[in-house]
Amino acid sequence: xxxxxxxxxxxxxxxxxxxxxxxxxxxxxxxxxxxxxxxxxxxxxxxxxxxxxxxxxxxxxxxxxxxxxxxxxxxxxxxxxxxxxxxxxxxxxxxxxxxxxxxxxxxxxxxxxxxxxxxxxxxxxxxxxxxxxxxxxxxxxxxxxxxxxxxxxxxxxxxxxxxxxxxxxxxxxxxxxxxxxxxxxxxxxxxxxxxxxxxxxxxxxxxxxxxxxxxxxxxxxxxxxxxxxxxxxxxxxxxxxxxxxxxxxxxxxxxxxxxxxxxxxxxxxxxxxxxxxxxxxxxxxxxxxxxxxxxxxxxxxxxx
Amino acid sequence: xxxxxxxxxxxxxxxxxxxxxxxxxxxxxxxxxxxxxxxxxxxxxxxxxxxxxxxxxxxxxxxxxxxxxxxxxxxxxxxxxxxxxxxxxxxxxxxxxxxxxxxxxxxxxxxxxxxxxxxxxxxxxxxxxxxxxxxxxxxxxxxxxxxxxxxxxxxxxxxxxxxxxxxxxxxxxxxxxxxxxxxxxxxxxxxxxxxxxxxxxxxxxxxxxxxxxxxxxxxxxxxxxxxxxxxxxxxxxxxxxxxxxxxxxxxxxxxxxxxxxxxxxxxxxxxxxxxxxxxxxxxxxxxxxxxxxxxxxxxxxxxxxxxxxxxxxxxxxxxxxxxxxxxxxxxxxxx
Amino acid sequence: xxxxxxxxxxxxxxxxxxxxxxxxxxxxxxxxxxxxxxxxxxxxxxxxxxxxxxxxxxxxxxxxxxxxxxxxxxxxxxxxxxxxxxxxxxxxxxxxxxxxxxxxxxxxxxxxxxxxxxxxxxxxxxxxxxxxxxxxxxxxxxxxxxxxxxxxxxxxxxxxxxxxxxxxxxxxxxxxxxxxxxxxxxxxxxxxxxxxxxxxxxxxxxxxxxxxxxxxxxxxxxxxxxxxxxxxxxxxxxxxxxxxxxxxxxxxxxxxxxxxxxxxxxxxxxxxxxxxxxxxxxxxxxxxxxxxxxxxxxxxxxxxxxxxxxxxxxxxxxxxxxxxxxxxx
Numbered sequence: 001x002x003x004x005x006x007x008x009x010x011x012x013x014x015x016x017x018x019x020x021x022x023x024x025x026x027x028x029x030x031x032x033x034x035x036x037x038x039x040x041x042x043x044x045x046x047x048x049x050x051x052x053x054x055x056x057x058x059x060x061x062x063x064x065x066x067x068x069x070x071x072x073x074x075x076x077x078x079x080x081x082x083x084x085x086x087x088x089x090x091x092x093x094x095x096x097x098x099x100x101x102x103x104x105x106x107x108x109x110x111x112x113x114x115x116x117x118x119x120x121x122x123x124x125x126x127x128x129x130x131x132x133x134x135x136x137x138x139x140x141x142x143x144x145x146x147x148x149x150x151x152x153x154x155x156x157x158x159x160x161x162x163x164x165x166x167x168x169x170x171x172x173x174x175x176x177x178x179x180x181x182x183x184x185x186x187x188x189x190x191x192x193x194x195x196x197x198x199x200x201x202x203x204x205x206x207x208x209x210x211x212x213x214x215x216x217x218x219x220x221x222x223x224x225x226x227x228x229x230x231x232x233x234x235x236x237x238x239x240x241x242x243x244x245x246x247x248x249x250x251x252x253x254x255x256x257x258x259x260x261x262x263x264x265x266x267x268x269x270x271x272x273x274x275x276x277x278x279x280x281x282x283x284x285x286x287x288x289x290x291x292x293x294x295x296x297x298x299x300x301x302x303x304x
Numbered sequence: 305x306x307x308x309x310x311x312x313x314x315x316x317x318x319x320x321x322x323x324x325x326x327x328x329x330x331x332x333x334x335x336x337x338x339x340x341x342x343x344x345x346x347x348x349x350x351x352x353x354x355x356x357x358x359x360x361x362x363x364x365x366x367x368x369x370x371x372x373x374x375x376x377x378x379x380x381x382x383x384x385x386x387x388x389x390x391x392x393x394x395x396x397x398x399x400x401x402x403x404x405x406x407x408x409x410x411x412x413x414x415x416x417x418x419x420x421x422x423x424x425x426x427x428x429x430x431x432x433x434x435x436x437x438x439x440x441x442x443x444x445x446x447x448x449x450x451x452x453x454x455x456x457x458x459x460x461x462x463x464x465x466x467x468x469x470x471x472x473x474x475x476x477x478x479x480x481x482x483x484x485x486x487x488x489x490x491x492x493x494x495x496x497x498x499x500x501x502x503x504x505x506x507x508x509x510x511x512x513x514x515x516x517x518x519x520x521x522x523x524x525x526x527x528x529x530x531x532x533x534x535x536x537x538x539x540x541x542x543x544x545x546x547x548x549x550x551x552x553x554x555x556x557x558x559x560x561x562x563x564x565x566x567x568x569x570x571x572x573x574x575x576x577x578x579x580x581x582x583x584x585x586x587x588x589x590x591x592x593x594x595x596x597x598x599x600x601x602x603x604x605x606x607x608x609x610x611x612x613x614x615x616x617x618x619x620x621x622x623x624x625x626x627x628x629x630x631x632x633x634x635x636x637x638x639x
Numbered sequence: 640x641x642x643x644x645x646x647x648x649x650x651x652x653x654x655x656x657x658x659x660x661x662x663x664x665x666x667x668x669x670x671x672x673x674x675x676x677x678x679x680x681x682x683x684x685x686x687x688x689x690x691x692x693x694x695x696x697x698x699x700x701x702x703x704x705x706x707x708x709x710x711x712x713x714x715x716x717x718x719x720x721x722x723x724x725x726x727x728x729x730x731x732x733x734x735x736x737x738x739x740x741x742x743x744x745x746x747x748x749x750x751x752x753x754x755x756x757x758x759x760x761x762x763x764x765x766x767x768x769x770x771x772x773x774x775x776x777x778x779x780x781x782x783x784x785x786x787x788x789x790x791x792x793x794x795x796x797x798x799x800x801x802x803x804x805x806x807x808x809x810x811x812x813x814x815x816x817x818x819x820x821x822x823x824x825x826x827x828x829x830x831x832x833x834x835x836x837x838x839x840x841x842x843x844x845x846x847x848x849x850x851x852x853x854x855x856x857x858x859x860x861x862x863x864x865x866x867x868x869x870x871x872x873x874x875x876x877x878x879x880x881x882x883x884x885x886x887x888x889x890x891x892x893x894x895x896x897x898x899x900x901x902x903x904x905x906x907x908x909x910x911x912x913x914x915x916x917x918x919x920x921x922x923x924x925x926x927x928x929x930x931x932x933x934x935x936x937x938x939x940x941x942x943x944x945x946x947x948x949x950x951x952x953x954x955x956x957x958x959x960x961x962x963x964x965x966x967x968x
Contacts, residue, residue, distance in 0.1 A: 034439075142315065143322035146615045146622075150577035151595060155611060158599045159333050235448055239581055242450045243596060258451060265454050266462045273458075276451025283446040291442070536734060537742040542695055543734075544754045544805065545727030547720075558744040 028296040035292020041285035049101040056095035057083075060252040064090040069268045085270045087261065089250075093270065096252035097278050103253045104234050104282055107168055111233035114172035116226050119179020124210050126180065127187030138184070141177035149174040150239060157245045164237075164253065167246035171236045175229050182225050186218035220297040227290035231283040238279050254279050312626050319619060327612040328373050331604055332366075382609035387601050392609030396591060401484025402472060403583070403590030407575045409506060410513035415568060418518045419557075422525025422564075427552055429530060438526065444519030449578055453512040453585040460508060467508050470587035474501040509586045513578050517571040524567040528560035535559070562629065569625025573618050642812060642845050643669040643692075646706035650684070650691050650869075653699045656916075661687045661700075663869035669813060673845045674836070676860040676877075678853065678892070682912045684869035685849045689815050693732055694722055710812060728758040731806035735818040737798035741790035747774075747801045748786030754808040773804040778834060796827035800834070807838065813845045820855070832859055853896050857881060865889050868912050868923040875948040883958055885943065885950035887928045890959065922953065930954060930961045 030036055048055060064086065071078040072085045084093040126137040144152065156170035190196065191214060199213045238255030240246035247253035249260055254275040261271035339356050340348070348356065357363050361372050376382070382392040421441075425434040461469045468474070472486045479493035487506065490498035532538065533556055541555040580592035587593070591610060598606040650662040662684040669675050677685045691702045692714065707714040710729060714722065734740045742750060748770055755766045767786075774782030777800040790798060799819060806814055816835060820828035836859050839846045848860055856863055856877065863880045865873040865888065873886040884890040891908045893899060910927040919925055925935040940953045947955040947962075954961035 034442075139315075139318050139322060142319045143326060145573075146319055146323055146619050147326075147611065148573045148577035148580070148614065148618065150580050151611070151614060154580070154596070154599060155330060155607060158607065159330070159335070161335070231446065235446075238448055239450055242581070243584065245599075255448075255450075258454070262454065265458055269458055272451070272454050276448055276455070279448045279451060280443070280446060283448070284443060287442055287446050536736050536739040539695055540734065540740045540802070540805075541742065543693055543727060543732045545723040545725070545757060546753070547723060555742055559742070 025296050029292050032292040032295055034288045035295070038285040038288025038292065041281065042289055045101055045282055045285065046105065048098055049105040052098050052102050056092075056098040058092040058095040060091070060096045060099040061250050062091060062095075064092070066090070069264065069271070071268070072270050084274055085268075087257075087271050088264060088268075091250075093274055096257060097254070097274055099252045100254045100257065100275065100278060101282075103164070103247065103251065104238075104279075107164075107237045107253075108230040108233050108286075111168050111172045111175065111237070112226050112230050114169070115175040115229060115233075116179055116222065118172070119176040120183045120215070120222060122176075123180040123183025124187055124215060126184045127191060127214075128206070128210050134184075137180065141180050144174065144177045150236060153236060153240060154243065154245055157240060162245045162248065164241075164247035164251065167237050167240040168233075171233055171240070174236070175232060178225060178229070179222065182221055183218060186221055187214055190214050190217050224290060224294040224297060227286065227293050231286040231290065234279065234286070235283055308630050309627065312623060316619060316623055320616070323612060323615045323619070324374055324377060325370070327608050327615075328370050330608050330611060334604065377612070382612065383605035385598075385603055385606045387598075387603045387606075392606050393613075395594065395606065396610060396613050398484075399589060399591050399594050402486070402588060403576070403579055403592060405485045405487065406506070406509055406513060406582070406588060406590060407572070407579060409510040410575060410578075411517060411568065411571065413510055413514040414518035414521050414571070418521030419525050419564065422522040423529055423552060423557060423560075425522070425526045426529030426533060427548075434526075437522065441519040441522045444515050445523065447515050447519075449512055449515055450581045450585060452515060453508070453582055456508045456512055457585075467504050468501075472502065472505050472589065473498065474505075477501060509582050509588055512585070513575065513582045516578060517568075517575060520567060520571060520574075521564065525560065525564050528563045529556060532556045532560045565629055566625065569622060569628070572621040572625075576614060576618065641668050641708075642671045642673070642710055643667065644706060644708045645688075645692065645704060648688055648691065648702070648704040648707065650687050650696065650703075651701045653701070661869055662691065665866065665869070665871045667692075667847075667864065667871075669845050669847060671812065671845055672843050674839060674848070674859070674861045675846070676848045676850060676856045676863045677866055678850060678856055678863055679866035680851060680912050682868070682914070683866040685866050686817050687869075688866075689732065689817060689847065689849060693726055693730065693815070694719075695732075724758070727754055728809040729811055730813045730815065731809070731811040732815040732817060733799070733802045733806050733819050736822050737802050737819075738790070738795055738822070740802055741793075741798055743790050746787050746789055747793070747804075751786070751801070751805050751808055754805055758809045769808070770804075773807060774801075776807065776838070777801070777804045778830075779804070795823050796831065799823060799827075799831055803831075803834065803838070807842070810842065811844055813847065814839070815847045815849070817849045818851070819848075821851075828855075835859075853892055854898070865892070868918070870923060870951055871942075871949070872924070872951040873948045879948070883956075885948035885955045885957065886924075886952050887930050887956060887961075888924050889948075889950075890956055891927075891929075922951075924952075930956075 064082075067082060067086050068090045069088055070082050070086045070090075073080045073083055075085075078085060082092050082094070084097070086092055087096070122137055122141075126134045129137075147155075153167070153170040153174050156173060157166050160166035160169065196209065196214060199209050204213060237246055238253070238258070241253050241255030242259045244259055247256045249256055257275040258272065261268075261275070265272050339353060339360065339362060361369050364372070380393050382396075384391055385395060388395065421437055425437045428434045457469055460467045473490065474497075477490070477493070477495055477498045479489065479495060479498065481489045482492065483489055486502040487499065490502040529552075533552075535556075537559075538551060538556050541551045546555070576592065579590060580596060582588065583590045583593035584596050591614065595607065595610045595614070598604075598610065645665070645667040648662055648665045648667070649660065652659045652661055665684070665688050667675075667677075667688065677689075679685045687696070687700075690696050691700070692707070692709075694714075696702065704715060709725065712721075712725060714725075717725075741747065745753075748767075751770045751773060752766045755761055755769055759766075761769060770786055771782045774785060779785050779797060779800050785793075785797075785801075790801070793801060803819075814835075819835065820831050823831060832855060835846065835848070838844075848855070850856060860877055863873075863875055863877050864871055865880075865886065867888050873880070873884065873889045875885070880889065881893065884893055888908075891906075894906045895908065897905060908927055913919060913923060913926070919936065921937045922928070922931070922935045922940050925931040928935065935953055938953070940951050943950045943952065943955045947957070950956070954963050956962070
C-alpha cells in the first residue's frame with residue numbers, strides 16, 4: 001500500500017503518537033500467555049522473598065524437638081501446626097522454604113549483575129579493540145568454556161573455600177563468557193552500520209561511541225541472556241549447595257536443604273520434594289519469562 | 305574440507321595450551337602451601353617435605369615447573385593420587401568408561417526422543433500437541449536434575465521397587481570388565497541375569513541425565529524445522545508428490561539437522577556437568593563422582609589431572625562435532 | 640475433453656485480521672498440448688490458483704471450486720495419497736526462485752532421481768541414464784559430472800535448468816511454470832523461455848506460464864488469461880489480445896509496454912491492486928479504470944461472451960472504445 005492510498009483511506013483522523021517502546025514491548029509480551037504466567041509467578045516469588053519474616057510462621061532455624069520429620073498436614077500424623085511438615089531437626093519446612101526464596105533471589109540478582117557487567121564490558125572491548133586483544137579475550141573465553149560449567153565452578157569453590165558468596169562468584173565466572181560472546185557478536189554487526197560511522201565522523205570519543213552509541217542497540221539479546229542466566233544461576237548455585245560446596249547448613253538455601261534431606265528420601269518424601277519443587281517453579285517461571293522477553297525484544301528470534 | 309580442518313585445529317591448539325595453564329595454576333592458586341595441601345590433613349615430616357618438594361619440583365622457578373608439567377602431560381604423567389597412590393591417568397582410564405556408557409545412553413535417549421518430538425511439534429505448530437510438547441520441554445529444561453534424580457529414586461526404587469538405587473550392577477555378579485562398559489561386559493560374562501541387572505542399574509541415571517539435553521534438542525529441532533518448513537525447496541519436494549513423511553523427515557529435517565547437531569555436540573559439556581550430579585546421586589563409579597570425591601578428600605593432584613582430562617575430552621568432542629557439521633553442510637565441505 | 644478444467648475456483652486465507660480472498664471465482668481451461676499464459680500484477684492471485692491446483696497451499700487456505708478436473712480425475716475428491724501420485728508425475732511445477740527451490744543438502748542428481756524413484760518403475764541404472772538424458776535435454780553441459788553437484792555450485796540459470804529437469808522427469812502432461820525467469824539475468828531469461836517452449840513443442844505437453852511480463856507473453860504462448868485482484872478479467876488468443884484487448888485493464892497493461900509506447904512518457908496504471916481492506920463494491924478495477932462510471936462502482940460485472948474475450952467488464956472495449964455504454968445510459 002502506498003502513502004497516497006493510506007492517506008486517502010483515513011482522511012480526517014488526527015495523527016496519533018506512535019506507541020511508546022515500553023507499550024509496544026508490553027503488548028507483544030502479553031501475547032505470550034506463558035510469559036505472563038511466568039511473570040506473575042516471579043512477582044509472587046519476589047513478594048514472598050521480600051515479606052519472608054511476615055509470611056513465615058516460624059523462624060527458619062527454630063528447632064522443635066518434639067516434632068521431628070512430621071509429615072504435611074494432609075497426611076496421617078501431620079497437623080496444621082506445621083503445614084508442610086518438619087525436617088529431621090524439627091524445623092518448620094514452610095518457613096525454611098519461604099526464607100529460601102530470599103537466598104535464591106539474592107543469588108540470581110548478584111550472579112547476573114556480576115556476570116553481565118564483566119561480560120558486556122569484555123565483549124564491548126573485544127568488539128572494538130585491535131585484533132590481537134580481541135583474539136586474546138575470545139581465546140580466554142574458549143578456555144573457560146572448554147570446562148563443564150559445574151566442574152569449573154566446583155574447582156573454583158575448592159580454591160576459594162566453600163561458602164554461598166564464593167559459590168556465586170564461581171557461577172558468575174562460568175556464566176560470563178556467554179555474555180562476552182553475545183555482546184561481541186552484536187557489537188561487530190552494529191559497528192559497521194552507517195549511524196556508527198556518522199557518530200565517528202561527528203567526532204565522538206571512542207568510549208562514547210562504544211557505550212552510548214553502539215551498546216544500547218545491542219541490549220535486546222543481552223537482556224534476554226540475562227533473564228535466562230538468572231535461572232541458570234539459581235539452578236547451579238542450588239546444585240553447588242546440594243554437593244555441599246555452596247551455602248552451608250543451617251542456611252535455608254533450597255539446594256542445601258535438599259542435600260540435608262537426602263538421607264531421608266525413602267522415609268520422608270516431603271523434605272526432598274518441596275525444596276526441589278520450589279527450585280523448579282522458580283526456574284520455570286523465569287524461563288517462561290525469558291522466552292517471552294526474547295519473542296518481544298528480538299524480532300529476529302521471534303516465533304517465525 | 306582440509307582447509308576447514310586446519311583452521312579448526314588452529315583454535316584447538318591455543319585453547320589446549322590455555323587449559324594446561326589453568327590446570328597448572330590450580331594447585332598453585334589454592335590458599336596455603338601446595339605441598340602441605342597435597343599431603344593432606346595428617347601433615348608431613350620435615351625430610352618428607354623436602355623430598356616431596358624435590359619430587360614435585362616446587363623448588364624450581366615457576367616457568368620451569370610449567371614446562372616440566374607440560375612435558376609430563378605428553379608422557380602421560382598427570383601425577384599420582386595421594387589417597388590411592390595410583391597414577392591419575394590410570395584412575396581416569398579405569399573410571400572413564402562408566403561415564404561414557406552413561407553419557408552415551410543419555411545422549412542417545414535424548415536424541416531419539418528429542419528429534420522426532422521437535423519435528424512433530426513443528427509440523428503441528430500451534431496445535432494442542434505442539435503446545436503440550438513444548439510445555440513439557442520447558443519443564444524439563446528448567447529441571448534441577450539432582451532433585452529429579454531423587455524423585456525418580458523415590459518413585460521407581462522406593463515406591464514401586466522396580467529399579468536398584470545405586471551402583472552399576474548387582475552385588476552377586478562378579479566378572480572381568482575388559483571393555484569397561486557394563487552392558488557389554490555383562491553380556492560377555494555369560495552369567496544369567498547379569499545383563500538385566502546392568503541395564504536396570506542404568507535406567508534411572510540415564511533418564512535423569514538425559515532430561516535437560518532432551519528438552520534442549522526438542523526445542524532446537526522444533527525451531528530449526530519451523531525455519532526450514534517455510535523454505536522453497538520444501539515446497540518443491542511437495543510439488544514432486546513426496547509424502548509428508550518424506551518431505552518433513554528427509555527434505556526438511558536434513559537441513560534442520562545442521563543447527564541440531566551443533567546443539568547435540570554442545571550438550572556434551574552439559575552432560576559431563578550433569579554427570580557430576582547424577583553420578584554422585586546414583587553412586588555411579590565414573591569420573592564425575594571421582595572428581596567430587598577427590599575435591600572432598602583434598603586429593604588435589606587428582607583434581608588437577610581430572611580437570612585437564614575432562615577439558616580435553618570436551619574439546620575433542622567439540623572438534624568432532626565441528627567436523628561432522630562440515631559433513632552435514634555441503635557448503636562448508638566444498639568451500 | 641480438456642486436460643485441465645477449473646470452474647469458479649476461490650481461495651481464502653485465514654489471517655489474523657480475518658478472511659482474505661486471494662482468488663475469486665477463476666476459471667482455467669487447458670487442452671492437451673496447449674500453451675496458456677496467466678498474466679497479472681503481483682497479488683492478482685495467479686500463483687495461488689495454480690498452487691491450489693497442486694495442493695501446495697498452507698493449511699490457512701480454504702479452496703472451493705465448482706469443478707477441478709485434471710485428466711479425468713476430480714482433484715477435489717482425491718485423497719492426499721492419490722493426489723500425490725498425480726502431482727510430480729502428470730502435473731509438475733517450476734518456481735520463481737531456482738536457487739532456493741533446490742534442496743541445498745542433496746545433489747542435483749539425487750533430486751532428479753528421487754522423482755523417478757517415486758513415480759516410475761525404472762531400475763537404478765535406468766534412472767541414472769534417464770537423469771543424464773534429462774540434464775542433456777535441458778542443456779546442462781557435462782551432465783554426468785553435474786549430477787553429483789550440489790545446488791550452491793550452480794548458477795541461477797543452471798539451477799532453473801535443473802528444476803526443469805526435475806519437473807520433466809516423469810514426462811508430465813502439464814507443466815506449470817510460475818514466473819520461471821523473474822529471478823534471472825535478462826540474457827538468461829530468453830534462454831530459459833526458449834528452452835521451455837522448445838521442450839513443450841518436442842514433448843507435446845501442455846504448459847501454463849505464469850508471468851507479469853507482457854513481452855514474454857507475446858513471444859511464447861498461444862492463449863492468454865489476464866487476472867486482476869484474484870479474478871479472471873480476460874481470455875483471448877495472443878494475437879487477438881495484442882490487437883484488440885477487450886478489458887480496460889488489459890488495454891492499460893499493453894499501453895504500458897515500452898515497445899508499444901507512442902508518446903515520450905510511458906503511460907502507467909495509477910494506483911495499486913486492492914488489498915484485504917479496500918476492495919471496491921462494484922468492479923474491482925473501477926478505481927483505476929479510465930472508463931469507469933457510477934454503474935462500475937456499484938455493480939459487479941459479469942463476463943462477456945467469447946467474442947469479447949470473456950471480458951469481466953460492464954463495457955468491454957472494442958478497438959479501444961467501450962461498448963454497450965450508450966444503451967445503458
